[in-house]
Every structure is written in C-alpha cells, then in structure tokens.
Amino acid sequence: MNQDYIIPNEWSIIEEGFEKDRVKSSESIFSLGNGAMGQRANFEELYTGDTFQGSYIAGVYYPDKTKVGWWKNGYPEYFAKVLNAPVWIGINIEINGEQLDLNTCKEVKNFKRELNMKEGLLDRSFVAILPSGLEIEVNVRRFLAADLDELGVIKYDIKPLNGDAKIIYTPYVDAGVKNEDANWEETFWEPITSEIIGEQGFVQARTFKTHFNVVTFMENEIFINNEKQSIAPSAQQKTETKVQFTYEVEVKANEVATIQKFGGYVVSTNHNENELISAAQNVLAQANDLGYEQLLINQKEAWAKTWEMSDIAIDGDTEAQQGIRFNIFQLNQTYSGKDARLNIGPKGFTGEKYGGSTYWDTEAYCLPFYMATKNQEVARNLLTYRYNQLDKAIENAEKLGFKGGAALYPMVTMNxxxxxxxxxxxxxxxxxxxxxxxxxxxxxxxxxxxxxxxxxxxxxxxxxxxxxxxxxxxxxxxxxxxxxxxxxxxxxxxxxxxxxxxxxxxxxxxxxxxxxxxxxxxxxxxxxxxxxxxxxxxxxxxxxxxxxxxxxxxxxxxxxxxxxxxxxxxxxxxxxxxxxxxxxxxxxxxxxxxxxxxxxxxxxxxxxxxxxxxxxxxxxxxxxxxxxxxxxxxxHESSLSPCVHSIQAATLGRMEQAYTFYLRTSRLDLDDYNKEVHEGLHITSMAGTWMSIVEGFGGMRVKNDTLHFEPRLPEQWKGFSFKINFRNQILKVIVNKGETTFELEGTEPLEVYVFGEKSVVQPSI
Incomplete structure (x- = not known):
C-alpha cells in the first residue's frame, strides 16, 4: 500500500492532520532549496518525536573514511558525505512556562502543511492544546530566497485562543550538529568562533579535513498584531557552537505575537574566509533594506519567471499535474545552473543517503531538462564540470591499472x-x-x-x-x-x-x-x-x-x-x-x-x-x-527505471502502460512507491519524469538539426503543454486531442516535423 495522505492539488503539496509516524516522510517531501542551500521541512520549534534533522549547503562535503574491514588496490580512500549543516531555522518556544512541542501537546488540531510550488513557500498551521489546557493557533511561513541565495526567511505567528499568554521565543543558530549517517558517531564541524553583534548572531565553523568555512547567521524582530515592537532580547547567550537570543512577549487572548527571523549561510567558497562575518552582515543588511514584504514579492516574482519557462501543464488529471510540478519544483530548487562548480546530487538538499554530489544521473537524466528549460550556458556548465575533473578521471583509471590517458569518471564524486x-x-x-x-x-x-x-x-x-x-x-x-x-x-x-x-x-x-x-x-x-x-x-x-x-x-x-x-x-x-x-x-x-x-x-x-x-x-x-x-x-526498484519504460511504452503506442509508468515516476516520492521517502527525495529521477512527458508523450527528438514530434495523449488527459529553449528560441508545444499546435518566441521561423510532416512555425512576437 502506497502512502496516500498528500492531497491532490495542481500547484501545492498539502498535508492535513498531524500523524507522528509520517513526520520524517513529510520532512523530505516538503523540503526547500534555492540552489545554494536547502533543508528538510523540520519544525522550527523543538520536536522530541522521531525526526530527521537536516540542512545542507551546496558543495560542502567531508571525506569520511570508509567503514570496511578490508582494503583493495584502487579502492576509494574515502566516502564523500553530504554534510548536515549548522541549524539556522531553530526557534524554541515557551508559553506560560510550557515548551511548545507537538510530540507532547495534549492535542494537535487543524494541522496543515502546504508547499506552495508556484511561489516557493512552505506554510504550516495548527491549533495545539498545551498540557495546561491553553489553546494556541500557530501559523508559520518559511522560504529560501531565490534571488538572495544566502538568505532564508521565517515568519512565526502565535495566537492564544482561550487565555492570555507570556511567550518566550528563543531563536538560535547552532553548529553542534551530526550526520544521521555518520559511521563513527563523529562530528564533522570544528567550531571557530561565535559572536553577537547588536541583535545579530553568528557562528563560524569549519569542516574537518576539507576546511570549508561557514558562518551561520540570524537576526530577529518581534511583532504584535503586525506592529513592530522595540523589544530587546532579555538574554543573549553563546557557546562555542551556538548563539541564542531570548525575547519575552505578553499577549492577550486572540492577539497575535510574531517572530520574524532572517538567517542563512555564507561560505568560504564564495567569500574570503577571514571576512565571513562581514559578508553575513551584508546579507542581513540587504534583507533589512528590502524587508519581509518585499522579499516575499521578490520570491513570488522569481518563481513566476522560473515557471514561465519550465512548467508543464496537464489538463484533466490533477494527480498527474501535481506530480510533474513537484518534480520540476524540486529540480529547480536543487540546481540553478549559476555555478559550474556545482552539480546535481541524487538527494539534493533533502537527505544524506548515497553521499557525493555527482552521479551518472546528471548526464543520463538531468542534462536534457536543464538544457531545454534553462539555456545553453547552463547545460554547458554541466559538461564543463566534467571537463574540469578530467585529470582526476585519469587518476581514477590509473589506480585500477589503466594507462596512456585512459579516463574512468567516478560513480560518486565531489571533486x-x-x-x-x-x-x-x-x-x-x-x-x-x-x-x-x-x-x-x-x-x-x-x-x-x-x-x-x-x-x-x-x-x-x-x-x-x-x-x-x-x-x-x-x-x-x-x-x-x-x-x-x-x-x-x-x-x-x-x-x-x-x-x-x-x-x-x-x-x-x-x-x-x-x-x-x-x-x-x-x-x-x-x-x-x-x-x-x-x-x-x-x-x-x-x-x-x-x-x-x-x-x-x-x-x-x-x-x-x-x-x-x-x-x-x-x-x-x-x-x-x-x-x-x-x-x-x-x-x-x-x-x-x-x-x-x-x-x-x-x-x-x-x-x-x-x-x-x-x-x-x-x-x-x-x-x-x-x-x-x-x-x-x-x-522498477530504481527511481531511474519507470521514466525510461514510460518513454519506450509511448514510442510503441502503449499509452495505458506509458501512463502507468509516468504516474509511478512522477509520484515516486509523493506516493512513496519504494518505501524510502523518509530518507530523502529522488531528485535526479525527477528529471526523467520531465523526459517521460517531453520525449515520451510529446515524442520530441532532434534529427538533422531539426525538432521532430510524435505527440500521443494519454486517455486520462484532455491535453498538455510544455516549453523548450531550442537554440535560443522558445517553442511552446500544445497537445490536444487530434491536434498539436505551436507558439514561438523568437525572431526567425522554426521548422518542425510532426509525425514526419514538415511545418514552419512563425514567431508570435
């Protein structure tokens, strides 16, 4: 039996009702990322139930000694771990002396979590009855800025419903983290310094061996009924690995207390390691200049621009539509194409399994998506990544006895x-x-x-x-x-x-x-x-x-x-x-x-x-x-399997089989077909889902420098459409029953073939 608690919706992933046994699965499914960093959908407040805490920074890794009892010539010296990064989202909350913890509340009602894929927002709301009987309504919004990719934003509202409340917010940043998959129970982060400057907190830590320097930072503001309060922290504490502030707020029943938190990471791969705290201050200055509302507007606009090019619209099948948008959303969260040093990890920012940053999945499955929905430069960056590592590929081959410049690219790698x-x-x-x-x-x-x-x-x-x-x-x-x-x-x-x-x-x-x-x-x-x-x-x-x-x-x-x-x-x-x-x-x-x-x-x-x-x-x-x-x-116990079979079934005209495989690949994680979504999402197979529509149902191929299509419509759909960037011209393909039409954004007519019949598409603008 596959999980079936995700509510069908064309633009959102929605969970209703609080069930402790699905918290870890939802932490994966509702993950956020912006290409530079990301995190599982862990609760901001303390949660003592079963959880998989995970935040990740692109390109940061640790070479963990492989835990085996034997060694062979040519065997890898280490296993590259994707590192659980310091926590910036944390906000412990005490209300009338009681800790807010959904694991220990008397009752949790009206729990709803929504991943708004259209705008890149994670919302959570619930009504909780604390052990004392105090009833509170909570609304939380979190997003990772798409354009300021070192910044994350949290807005956390609490409204007591049946009595007055003294609320103590304790926001913190903490580098005292471990990986869930650590072989030897060791930590991978060495604390460097923690600093408090005014009401801003900074923790600097460095990875052992690889020496990535990271400053995790935060700044907080308090509001009552949406009015900013001049409330200074009642306490500021710091240890070697942690900085936390304490804010005390008193509200009457039905008043809303809000903490707004800016946080995130600056990394030595992008800044001078001796100037990381000033770089973090600069990010916070930009955030404060814009303010929460403008940051929210910018977020919506950035995602609208992303969707304008990469969306696939399906008419008449909500589950299929939700599936493909979820896949496209996660792909865009994982890799932006801005940085040729980065690549697409199989779990993205959603978990630690597999380790490494790069598998053959990138070339076999991901390249077509980024090539067609971004631009030539992004695709070329993915190829440049491999060219830059050719010397290492030759070294890998030499370790196995190959000579004369023979290259064996790694199965899993970071560098x-x-x-x-x-x-x-x-x-x-x-x-x-x-x-x-x-x-x-x-x-x-x-x-x-x-x-x-x-x-x-x-x-x-x-x-x-x-x-x-x-x-x-x-x-x-x-x-x-x-x-x-x-x-x-x-x-x-x-x-x-x-x-x-x-x-x-x-x-x-x-x-x-x-x-x-x-x-x-x-x-x-x-x-x-x-x-x-x-x-x-x-x-x-x-x-x-x-x-x-x-x-x-x-x-x-x-x-x-x-x-x-x-x-x-x-x-x-x-x-x-x-x-x-x-x-x-x-x-x-x-x-x-x-x-x-x-x-x-x-x-x-x-x-x-x-x-x-x-x-x-x-x-x-x-x-x-x-x-x-x-x-x-x-x-089909690999996430990479259903998409290839869907494409080939469509090529053979077996549309019911192609549709079944499509649903499996598009909803692999949403429906947890392989019973492993709690470990993280299958990011690279999501690109295969895109291919199953574009190359499968759309029948798109490039032959002799020309686009060819053989569109086939599943019986369950009224139509579908997608866009591709083909040689710097944007072609929209619209498939309906008995008809395929095209819209072209460009300057020159484009020649295409549909079932072998030539057609010339004229630019519409």
Whole structure:
C-alpha cells in the first residue's frame, strides 16, 4: 500500500492532520532549496518525536573514511558525505512556562502543511492544546530566497485562543550538529568562533579535513498584531557552537505575537574566509533594506519567471499535474545552473543517503531538462564540470591499472575523485563513462553548439574511448573482443560478463570519439594540433580502437530474438514479476542479496537503457521485442527505471502502460512507491519524469538539426503543454486531442516535423 495522505492539488503539496509516524516522510517531501542551500521541512520549534534533522549547503562535503574491514588496490580512500549543516531555522518556544512541542501537546488540531510550488513557500498551521489546557493557533511561513541565495526567511505567528499568554521565543543558530549517517558517531564541524553583534548572531565553523568555512547567521524582530515592537532580547547567550537570543512577549487572548527571523549561510567558497562575518552582515543588511514584504514579492516574482519557462501543464488529471510540478519544483530548487562548480546530487538538499554530489544521473537524466528549460550556458556548465575533473578521471583509471590517458569518471564524486565504497559499483559499474560521452553528443545535437568539442569535449571523449579500448580483451574462443566482470545499470546482477549495455556503449563511445577526432582535425585544425600534442593522439592507437569497435561481442539469443543482458542471463528462472507474491516486494527489502543476484529480476532498464540512448540504431520492431522480453522481468526498484519504460511504452503506442509508468515516476516520492521517502527525495529521477512527458508523450527528438514530434495523449488527459529553449528560441508545444499546435518566441521561423510532416512555425512576437 502506497502512502496516500498528500492531497491532490495542481500547484501545492498539502498535508492535513498531524500523524507522528509520517513526520520524517513529510520532512523530505516538503523540503526547500534555492540552489545554494536547502533543508528538510523540520519544525522550527523543538520536536522530541522521531525526526530527521537536516540542512545542507551546496558543495560542502567531508571525506569520511570508509567503514570496511578490508582494503583493495584502487579502492576509494574515502566516502564523500553530504554534510548536515549548522541549524539556522531553530526557534524554541515557551508559553506560560510550557515548551511548545507537538510530540507532547495534549492535542494537535487543524494541522496543515502546504508547499506552495508556484511561489516557493512552505506554510504550516495548527491549533495545539498545551498540557495546561491553553489553546494556541500557530501559523508559520518559511522560504529560501531565490534571488538572495544566502538568505532564508521565517515568519512565526502565535495566537492564544482561550487565555492570555507570556511567550518566550528563543531563536538560535547552532553548529553542534551530526550526520544521521555518520559511521563513527563523529562530528564533522570544528567550531571557530561565535559572536553577537547588536541583535545579530553568528557562528563560524569549519569542516574537518576539507576546511570549508561557514558562518551561520540570524537576526530577529518581534511583532504584535503586525506592529513592530522595540523589544530587546532579555538574554543573549553563546557557546562555542551556538548563539541564542531570548525575547519575552505578553499577549492577550486572540492577539497575535510574531517572530520574524532572517538567517542563512555564507561560505568560504564564495567569500574570503577571514571576512565571513562581514559578508553575513551584508546579507542581513540587504534583507533589512528590502524587508519581509518585499522579499516575499521578490520570491513570488522569481518563481513566476522560473515557471514561465519550465512548467508543464496537464489538463484533466490533477494527480498527474501535481506530480510533474513537484518534480520540476524540486529540480529547480536543487540546481540553478549559476555555478559550474556545482552539480546535481541524487538527494539534493533533502537527505544524506548515497553521499557525493555527482552521479551518472546528471548526464543520463538531468542534462536534457536543464538544457531545454534553462539555456545553453547552463547545460554547458554541466559538461564543463566534467571537463574540469578530467585529470582526476585519469587518476581514477590509473589506480585500477589503466594507462596512456585512459579516463574512468567516478560513480560518486565531489571533486572528481572516486569516493563510492561498494566494490561491485566502484570497479564494475563503468557505464557511467558512456553517459558522459553521450551527454556531449546530446548537448551538441540539441544546441547546435559546435565549439564545445574542439575547446574541451574532445579530450573527454578520447580519454573515455581509451578506457573502453583497454577494458576489453580478445576472446580466442569467440574471436571477438569481450568485456568481463562488469555491473550494468541493473545492479541486481553483479560481476557479469558481456553486459549488452556496457559492450554497446563501448562500441558507440569509441566510434563517436573517432568521428569527432576527424571532425576537429578537418574543421578546427588549430584545436586539433593543441589537443594532439597535449594528449598524444597517434594513428596506431586510433586504428587499434577502431578494431575493438568493429569486433566487439554482443550476447544474442537466436531463440528469443533478443540481445541478452549478459552471457548467463538465460541460465536464470525467467518467471515474470507478475507472478511474484506481493508480500515479496520490494525484493531489495524482502530478499537476501544472494537471492536477488541469482534471480532474473531487473532493478532498472539495462538493455533497454541502451535502446533509449541509441534509439536510432534500432528499429521499432526490435525495441518492441526487447521491451516485451525485459519489462515483464523488471521490478522498477530504481527511481531511474519507470521514466525510461514510460518513454519506450509511448514510442510503441502503449499509452495505458506509458501512463502507468509516468504516474509511478512522477509520484515516486509523493506516493512513496519504494518505501524510502523518509530518507530523502529522488531528485535526479525527477528529471526523467520531465523526459517521460517531453520525449515520451510529446515524442520530441532532434534529427538533422531539426525538432521532430510524435505527440500521443494519454486517455486520462484532455491535453498538455510544455516549453523548450531550442537554440535560443522558445517553442511552446500544445497537445490536444487530434491536434498539436505551436507558439514561438523568437525572431526567425522554426521548422518542425510532426509525425514526419514538415511545418514552419512563425514567431508570435
């Protein structure tokens, strides 16, 4: 049974009623972020119930020694932890001598939490009866400023309903935090200083080892019935890790006491570490100059601008609409594209699981969303991130015995070093390399930018091709090059031979690199000479690479008429998932790992992932045959699985199946399909949800520098629309029953094809 407490709404995520057993799930779902920082939707006031406290700062991490009892050559030296950052949201509240704590209240009524996705606001309201019998009404609003991305804002209202109240607010900032996933129960923050300047509080702390310096800051104001009060703190306290102020307010029944808090972080990656407190003062000065109301207006305007480009509107299906907007909202909260040093973590700012900042998810799933809804520069920043880490990718390969500039990009990283600590993934899940080459191809195909490859991309493509060339070996038995000991995208098979996806990626990557070498040599001779000298391109090596690409082995079953996921796949019991008892699901929580590895059950698209990437290499009939063989064996226990299957089902015209997969990917976290949302959201798979509409239902492809569409409308929808930024022209696609129309913001007519029929769209402005 999936969770079903989120109320359907097109623009908001709404929870009504206070249930202690779903607090951690809601803390994930209602998370906030602005690209630079974010936090789970923890309560501002004390909560002694089961909670997962988490605030996070983009790019700040800790290299935690891996907790294993053995070591192997080439094994990562550390596991990069996303760090729980100091707390800035805290406001402890005492009313008539009693602590406000929803875990200990006599009763909590009319509890409502709303994540207003349209405007980037988190609201919470409730009526609580304290142990003494005093009844209070509380309304809280929080947002992270979209344009001042070091600033967060809280407005916290309390109205006593059945008596007068003395309210003591104790706002604080606190660097004495730990990670929930700490291996050794250690802290990762070293306190530097805490300071009180007037009514502003600052705590400076530094991460051990990586030495990120962060100042967490706050300033507070008190209002009664919306009128500002000149109430100085009755106490100001500071310790090594914490600063807190105390404000005492007396109100009569039905009067409203408000504390307004500005807080946030300034980080040494953006400021001189010796001037962080003055940088924080500057942020507070800007906030005070604008004031709460103007900050709120700016927030709404910033989100309106974001939605203007990235929204997908669905007519006639509230749950589907809520799902896609939730996904788009979280993607925009996680990564803004402003900073090429940053990337898209799988949990964003919503949890600590997986660690690291960057997975292959970015290139395989996220790039298309940011490329089409932001601009070419944002997409190029994502590619530049990998180019800047090429030296580290070559080091990673060298640790495993590869030579001559072969590059193995990490499965998980913060700075380019591999920091994933599961051997079957660290050493064997090497298809991540192909995702990076494919992203360069995908970017060039979509944007038409021919400059990235000669300027930077060719070095990456060559390093990856060199890796694949060295990773295969010649089989005298098969008279082909084979690839042994890999883990494909399906992590429910480890250490297999001749995984089709990996072998096909190797062939494609080598061929694409060789093609681009020829292109750059012909069209950009100066760049070619620079690169050839720098990385030692020679004809013998290129010929040897071509020989591998031309003679690589693909496992194939004549009987089944399909490429096999790996050599031994047909040795398995091929009982379909439909015949599995539901009490056995999800198998990753019910079965031993040994049993999973010996089963034919597939975690996510594997062979079908190759069919997704390299769609033009296969016929629709081949796709159908492989889809019919593999999908019935797929348990979709990876968040990255349903979106690929939705796209392929739509391509095959199986709209009911495509719709089912779409709902699963779009509501994966809202409905908690995999029973793990309390650990954080699945941010990178959310980009796959966007693809399932644009590439699946919209059928959008780029062929020969031209946009092609094959729109298909699910029966449950009356219509849908989306926008894409294609080569600096904004095209809106509107799909209704029996009709697809376009609106173009640009200066030149745009040629598009719908089901192969050419159409020219004229600019509307």
């Amino acid at each position: 380019g070093e591999e920091c994933h600590n599961e051997w079957e993934i660290t050493f064997e899940e090497i298809h991540r390399n192909a995702a990076i080459s494919f992203a360069i191809f995908n970017y060039t195909r979509f944007t038409g930018d021919q400059t990235y490859i000669p300027e930077a991309g060719l070095e990456v493509l060559l390093g990856i091709a060199r890796f694949w060339h060295q990773r295969v070996n010649w089989s005298a038995d098969k008279q082909k090059f084979v690839m042994l000991g890999v883990t494909g995208p399906n992590e429910y098979e480890n250490n297999v031979n001749n995984n089709f996806h990996s072998n096909y990626c190797a062939q494609w990557c080598i061929n694409y690199a060789l093609q681009q070498i020829d292109t750059v040599k012909t069209n950009y001779p100066q760049d070619y000479e620079r690169i050839a000298t720098k990385v030692n391109i020679n004809a013998d090596e290129l010929a040897a690479m071509k020989n591998v690409a031309d003679n690589i082995y693909f496992p194939y079953s004549e009987e089944k008429g399909v490429y096999l996921q790996q050599d031994g796949f047909l040795d398995k019991d091929l009982t379909p998932v439909s015949e599995l008892d539901k009490v056995e699901r999800p198998i990753n929580q019910k079965w031993s790992w040994d049993r999973i590895l010996r089963s034919a059950y597939i975690k996510q698209a594997d062979t079908l992932q190759a069919f997704y990437y390299f769609e033009e290499d296969f016929t629709k009939e081949e796709l159908e045959k492989h889809f019919d063989f593999y999908e019935p064996l797929t348990v």
